[in-house]
Amino acid sequence: MNNHKENMTYYNAHFVDSLVRSGVEHAVISPGSRSTPMALLMEEHPRLKTFILVDERSAGFFALGLAKSSQKPVVLLCTSGTAAANYMPAVAEAKISRVPLIVLTSDRPPELRDVGAPQTIDQLHLYGHAAKWFAEMALPEATETALHYVRTQGARAVFESLSSPSGPVHLNFPYREPLLPDYDGIYNRISIPAPVRLISGKKMPDRIIMDDVAKTLRGKNGLIIAGEISKSSVASAILSLSEKTGWPILADPLSQLRSNKSVMDSYDAFLRDDEIKDALKPAAIIRFGALPVSKALTLFMKRHHDIPHVIVDSGGGWRDPLHVATHMIHVDEAAFCIEMCTLLNESQTEWKTAWQSVNEAARSVMKKADGMDEGALFQQFLKGLPDGASIFTGNSMPIRDLDSFLFAGEQRIRVHGNRGANGIDGLVSTALGIAANGENVYAVMGDLSFFHDVNGLLAAKMNKLSMKVLILNNNGGGIFSYLPQASEEKHFERLFGTPAGLKFEHAASLFDCQYVRITSGAQLIEELNQEREGITILEAFTDRAINTEVHRTLWKEAVMQARKALL
């Protein structure tokens, strides 16, 4: 080996090995030339599973899905230039939804930057504030110092991506030609020292300060509100706190708490009524996780802004767009719950009973949905899922329908969505990334979302993945029919409705997927139960006007029944 080749080989091998030994299991690689040394040394590593995706935007979201599912950082690798810019949407989403990603971009060496060389953009701090940590790497060298440095950077990348709040990190690797390393069997040929181990403590509550917080909550009829939560330990701690205090849990579909029979699941319907909102006014609120999906619930919180409102966030964020927080508590959520269990006592039984009966009344109405509108289909979709299934839900309407129709305690399912920035981009790929980690994924999304990331399907074909996806095709942006824009007839269909007239049977043919058109709820359930390899697209055509009307009728009826239950 000449000196250059030796540098390329050892430097990158030590880096890849450091990532793996620090906990990385998956890498998503997009083809390119400048990334050749890193790609070959990843492909060669016996303990790194690689996926090849041509479209870097899809690759970014695929890695996001893998990381959401595995709760471990996933590596992205691409060539130089706009390839790297295509990761931007997934990086932005990962930042806000706190998903660990390690983005590796390949670059020209310093002397070929800003001099008109091909495939060269300014990649330094390319993702700006969306990346938690950025490092411009040194050129490959095989000295002891350089190899120690590169191993340390690998370990740091893993650590930084995971440290609370987790998120995306970016390392930019300059490479000089020739790009080929001597990869074959390299990990058997050389011995690579273990990288530095990085350890970070948890933010633990201080007993004296917690006692002070408890004083403002003790003896009150309170509520626990749980938004998106990814750790199951947090979910079970919240349940214990609810049991101890008797405070009802309003559980967002992404809280992973809906599988518990005891939580409130129909508040999005009955909290649309001012009388109910006032009758059920809590004396205090403790909130965990991201902001819940339900607009009715957020308006309820905003209405009652004059009570102690405690937000617990170990990630150190400021999740309070409602400006209602009285206490912002940055400690480990599970530890907070354990502490509060010892400090708080039980509230009045009537308080919990009132919530339960109102919730029960509204739920029984919501369960009545029937037919081919999106609400009814959503219920059939949920009924058709096998035990242990995972849902990946689109934004706009699907997540709201999930909120309405995912009834507490009926099923053991895991729920995923991209609720950081709530984009309609990258959904197919995120769902496939979750499937690639071994979850049994059932995705559900609208036609515009599916279209936006239809490219993502190639990942399934090239990496032999399986998933079922239900498209609720209402020919355009369904959510706008529920917003004030709907009244602007003059430009509505062109600017907001955007009917694209797409039929995804052809997308199925393009990407070798199976395709079934859904015409009834019963058929949907049947199709969900078919065992099939590969991707199955289930497409149901719905009508925006009918969807809106049926939803509004259901909500009205739910409110009516809930009011009766209140008396």
Added chain:
Amino acid sequence: MNNHKENMTYYNAHFVDSLVRSGVEHAVISPGSRSTPMALLMEEHPRLKTFILVDERSAGFFALGLAKSSQKPVVLLCTSGTAAANYMPAVAEAKISRVPLIVLTSDRPPELRDVGAPQTIDQLHLYGHAAKWFAEMALPEATETALHYVRTQGARAVFESLSSPSGPVHLNFPYREPLLPDYDGIYNRISIPAPVRLISGKKMPDRIIMDDVAKTLRGKNGLIIAGEISKSSVASAILSLSEKTGWPILADPLSQLRSNKSVMDSYDAFLRDDEIKDALKPAAIIRFGALPVSKALTLFMKRHHDIPHVIVDSGGGWRDPLHVATHMIHVDEAAFCIEMCTLLNESQTEWKTAWQSVNEAARSVMKKADGMDEGALFQQFLKGLPDGASIFTGNSMPIRDLDSFLFAGEQRIRVHGNRGANGIDGLVSTALGIAANGENVYAVMGDLSFFHDVNGLLAAKMNKLSMKVLILNNNGGGIFSYLPQASEEKHFERLFGTPAGLKFEHAASLFDCQYVRITSGAQLIEELNQEREGITILEAFTDRAINTEVHRTLWKEAVMQARKALL
């Protein structure tokens, strides 16, 4: 109108009107809620043509194509969140290829940022160094000062995007709910003052300094090398300089100079031979535009790094990845040529004749390509184009084939490509943007490029555009077969070949395009001559191994004939 609605209406109307009166003709809008006030006031403006595109990544490139074709800044508008992040690839390309874009992102107001509100990412300086100019706008107000400010920002955005070197600018608009303005007939109802006019001078050459430069060039057997040039005035000035000096022009296909019979067009073939390279060593070089596509030509320039090498760039860049410049001259290219025409004299006749005969010999070989390999198909493709057609070429192999087979003076065509960062992303959309400006576009690209932006086809369907696109489907990344990676059999197909096995007949069905499978060169010519509305996909299946072999044989033969011509 209440005060808020009045603010939303007037502020945005004054801004849109200022853009239009400063020269903007086109806006590309992606549907969203937060962007509602701006979208409605754009849609309503009688002199602004709008296009609706669902996928913001495609929208970015579509705007890029529109701006390339019209040489005028094009406006992009999207909602908040990852939507804005999807513009990143097109913004990065626009920065390097110097295309004026005005990116308008909608945002939450300050009190809803970094507080966990939905669809909210940090959009300040979102495009980092890729944007030439960034402004965080004030919240809408209708005071005289605010309206003057917003008109001025509109005019400045246009000016900044166009000032040399032109490129993308970014304005971030915070909007509070409710979002609906009172748009109907607004431009007839109110009178909006004209915005400030901004005027910028040209960088003109200083006569004394030019005289000094001329001294190092005078009396020498020199060469003019022309890379990508968009202004036709520059192209004709370069032709005059060549006529005056007798210096041959080596004209890149994107120089817009290939329609002139006098330029060298086959240098990429004959400059692969060291003997020829040395025999044709120039005593000086003047270079215009971006770095040429031909690797043979760049190696030729690098080999002869010991001569005066003058780079003229009115855009003030540093387009010299070869590190060969002796003079970097930042003045208007046309003015430089005019000045040099008066200062330089003619070189020896034999110099020009030698280049001509070598070029002639190589060209006659390159013209022999025949069959269904990509080189031969490319020739048929070019033969089949009507007069005045525009080519949009993919990167990697198509641009190189264009370089090989676009023979000088045979056709009056305009050539476009995304040669800033040379990405394989956004090509379908860029081509459609050029078509949307009225050019008769014939795009040609590989299967991976077409796949990467297959979403872009929806723009054609939704905005009724016409274009023909030839896909050279070699089932994967064709260019890697020409690179050193080709020797790495162990991981080649998985990491570099990436055969996706896509058949685009189904993409045609999905997006309502016409589809023709091409099986012979004659059929290709016939199909190109069919008059058709909408998008026609012409797909030819080729073989990577055969393509590589045929190219290599042609180059070898071209070199052989060129060497004979040299004697």
